[in-house]
Amino acid sequence: MRKVNEENERIKRRYLKYLKAAKRKDPSTVQKAADGILKFETSTNYASFKKFHIEQVIKFRDRLNEEISKTTGKPLSKSTIATILAANKGFIFWLADQAGYKQRVRHTDADYFNMDAKGQRVASAVRESPYPSLEMARHAFNYMPEVSEIDQRNKALFAFFMLTGARDGAVASLRLKHINLIDGCVYQDAREVKTKNSKTITTFFLPVDDEYLTCFIEWVTNLRTEKLFGPDDPLFPPAEINVIDGAFKVVGLKREIYKNANAIRQAIKEAFTRADLPAFTPHAFRKTLVKWADTHYPTRQAFKAFSQNIGHSSVITSVSAYCPISIEEQGELIKKKKKRNEDD
Incomplete structure (x- = not known):
């Protein structure tokens, strides 16, 4: 003491x-x-x-x-x-x-x-942090089992991170009412969702991979029609655990949100390690998606829309924090410029 x-x-x-x-x-x-x-x-x-x-x-x-x-x-x-x-x-x-x-x-x-x-x-000093490529993420996603309800929840969770780049704290506090499948978006209402700096964010699903969207839609549909979850029930519910025959076993899903994002982070880490990849955290997806967006949203207006979509007030934040130029890229770009000058 x-x-x-x-x-x-x-x-x-x-x-x-x-x-x-x-x-x-x-x-x-x-x-x-x-x-x-x-x-x-x-x-x-x-x-x-x-x-x-x-x-x-x-x-x-x-x-x-x-x-x-x-x-x-x-x-x-x-x-x-x-x-x-x-x-x-x-x-x-x-x-x-x-x-x-x-x-x-x-x-x-x-x-x-x-x-x-x-x-x-x-x-x-800004240091490069590891993040999964799109191929690595899809590989880990494909390796995830779908046998139990917890398996299905975790796979939908992985898909959701790739669709939105949302922060894990916010995802842990999301409820079904925050999901709009018609418009394809999630409304991160700061009055109820634990967003960074209590910022309300409307995030439209990113067109990264149709498999992610299909998986997530199936999960939401299952919660609403099979599990009969209502608007105020959690989007990613914790496991309900009881003692059966002297052992702790998962018996279903709770109708309450997570108190923190620890279990969600662990589920994503396990998805990568199961596929013999580094144990990336959910936050690493944000860098994956910014790198993807840098190619798929080439105009200033389009990239601004993407930046806003992941909760950044300024494009500068997206570029400086999540899309730095690596030493290798720096060398390649400088050498290309030199080569063009020589050709001229």
């Missing part, structure tokens, strides 16, 4: 409430802030924040640079360190305005949590 400073706990609760209620931060962002502040507090042996001084921050930064991740067994990444420091910088800046702390903490004290310029460049 960890040590607790009750005075610190009270002021931290106030700050986290401020982030959630006033700054409207996502729960995951609030949790990261809480984790980062706790890490700093631990480094001071839970000393009162009223005894804050910059030497604590200097020692804390040095400790972060030396710390070994329990998950990877390697030093903390620069991006992880940057996240931890940013969490504490925001907290200390806020603390400087709070009664009981104003005389002890100044706004400029928060600057000591800044990362050095070199570390910041490393932390913010």
Whole structure:
């Protein structure tokens, strides 16, 4: 059981409430802030924040640079360190305005949590992340079994990701009423669906592969006509598990949405590993689809429509985050330009 400073706990609760209620931060962002502040507090042996001084921050930064991740067994990444420091910088800046702390903490004290310029460049550097090609995705899809209801659900889930590029958190919270098979779209209503930044998105099914659409339509039809699921029932329901003959067995589907996207991520990973491919996550599909769209929507207006379709307010986000030029492509394009100049 960890040590607790009750005075610190009270002021931290106030700050986290401020982030959630006033700054409207996502729960995951609030949790990261809480984790980062706790890490700093631990480094001071839970000393009162009223005894804050910059030497604590200097020692804390040095400790972060030396710390070994329990998950990877390697030093903390620069991006992880940057996240931890940013969490504490925001907290200390806020603390400087709070009664009981104003005389002890100044706004400029928060600057000591800044990362050095070199570390910041490393932390913010864009790196290529692996993603499945269209052929790899179709190969994994074809390998998925269709024997049980859970098998059928997982295959429809895979198809849905390829049709929409939706984020897994949103998909986990979708209900049947959000699906419009007539117009071929899903209405991600932020009042009910856990979209990023609570953004309402209308996503039309992408014409990537007819097999995906057929699979998904069959799943929705089955839920509505065979399982008699209604509008408020989940699009991808969790498994209903009971004890039968002393063992846990799947007996059907629940009429409730997932609490998080963990099971959905696992289902997609298993689909790829079953086909002897890397365990890609659902988010990797977004890059697959952006690469596909880069060819299939060549005009500025068409690609803007695609970008909007996957929930991006700006085409720049789609291009910079999901469609970077690889080193190989960079070399090929530069060499082609040189060759054209020589030919001229």
